[in-house]
Amino acid sequence: MPEVYDVIIIGGGPAGLTASLYTARARYRTLVLERLAPGGQVATTAHVENYPGFPQGMNGVDLSLRMLEQAERFGAEVMYDEIERVELGGPVKVIHGLGGTYEARAVIVASGASPRRLGVTGEEKFVGAGVSYCATCDGALYGGKRVVVVGGADSAVEEASFLTRFAAQVTIVHRRDQLRATPIIVERALANPKIQIMYDTVLEAIYGERAVTSVAVRNVKSNATETIAADGVFVYIGLVPNTGFLRDSLPMDQSGYVLASEHDLSTALAGVFVAGDVRPKSFRQVATAVGDGALAANSVEKYLSGVTKHE
Ligand code: NAP
Numbered sequence: 146m147p148e149v150y151d152v153i154i155i156g157g158g159p160a161g162l163t164a165s166l167y168t169a170r171a172r173y174r175t176l177v178l179e180r181l182a183p184g185g186q187v188a189t190t191a192h193v194e195n196y197p198g199f200p201q202g203m204n205g206v207d208l209s210l211r212m213l214e215q216a217e218r219f220g221a222e223v224m225y226d227e228i229e230r231v232e233l234g235g236p237v238k239v240i241h242g243l244g245g246t247y248e249a250r251a252v253i254v255a256s257g258a259s260p261r262r263l264g265v266t267g268e269e270k271f272v273g274a275g276v277s278y279c280a281t282c283d284g285a286l287y288g289g290k291r292v293v294v295v296g297g298a299d300s301a302v303e304e305a306s307f308l309t310r311f312a313a314q315v316t317i318v319h320r321r322d323q324l325r326a327t328p329i330i331v332e333r334a335l336a337n338p339k340i341q342i343m344y345d346t347v348l349e350a351i352y353g354e355r356a357v358t359s360v361a362v363r364n365v366k367s368n369a370t371e372t373i374a375a376d377g378v379f380v381y382i383g384l385v386p387n388t389g390f391l392r393d394s395l396p397m398d399q400s401g402y403v404l405a406s407e408h409d410l411s412t413a414l415a416g417v418f419v420a421g422d423v424r425p426k427s428f429r430q431v432a433t434a435v436g437d438g439a440l441a442a443n444s445v446e447k448y449l450s451g452v453t454k455h456e
């Protein structure tokens with residue numbers, strides 16, 4: 146029989162690690178289940194400069210490891226497993242992973258979100274051979290090369306600037322005539338001589354033999370198409386929630402984000418809460434994920450101590 150934890154937190158990003166810090170510090174037996182490495186998306190971010198307390202900014206991996214260290218210091222356990230399915234309806238929640246089964250009296254779903262795929266010809270074929278969703282991970286492979294970044298919001302424009310540390314030329318391909326990213330991020334990109342921007346343009350195919358050599362783009366206003374030489378394609382076109390393992394166990398919105406009360410992050414099921422990018426929210430930041438983690442942990446504490454009763 147597996148040990149029954151007080152709370153299991155699915156996901157070890159900023160939301161999950163913050164929740165675990167709070168519940169462990171409140172002396173609840175806390176297990177964090179993480180599929181890969183601590184930090185989630187922030188661990189794939191080169192430089193986080195809008196998280197308070199680090200005036201010079203902080204490397205995303207280092208920030209993640211600090212959060213992990215702090216949670217473990219108060220007794221949170223962290224295990225690495227990929228969750229396949231869950232049974233959340235009863236008083237004891239059962240979590241099935243590839244490596245084992247885990248049980249707890251309360252659960253916080255903090256499984257985050259993953260990069261959305263473009264869905265164009267060549268994308269799947271060249272993942273790891275020129276197509277990437279993580280400039281921090283793969284950018285250094287493109288020293289002196291030409292890369293294309295797809296997208297026009299914070300991630301695309303910020304990571305395009307980061308890629309200029311290595312690449313000779315970075316071309317942002319954006320489907321509209323205006324970037325959506327935060328002004329300070331846009332200002333830096335516009336001032337960078339290595340960055341050029343193709344507005345009103347969509348990327349339609351990725352070509353190469355063993356690795357990427359070019360991409361096909363189309364101007365959506367003129368319909369003109371062209372093939373441009375490229376050694377790498379970095380895709381930053383938004384996120385999809387990591388909720389496949391939940392299947393039909395919790396109510397979700399049309400995009401698969403888990404619905405929860407804004408007041409206490411409770412879901413439709415007693416003892417089940419959500420935190421971070423896995424829920425619908427208007428502003429996805431490390432700071433807002435951390436806030437979610439603290440709130441969900443507080444709600445778990447109230448639930449476990451019997452202060453709140455589920456209606
Ligand atoms: P996002 O904000 O959802 O933006 C997605 C971008 O991709 C938009 O520019 C969108 O175009 C474009 N796009 C979407 N689908 C597309 C498609 N099929 N083909 C071509 N382009 C497509 O995604 P994100 O930049 O990954 O950011 C995710 C969240 O993290 C956001 O909340 C963001 O603010 C946050 N974030 C914050 C920071 C920071 O604060 N420094 C850094 C990174 C990320 P349109 O503009 O035309 O819609």
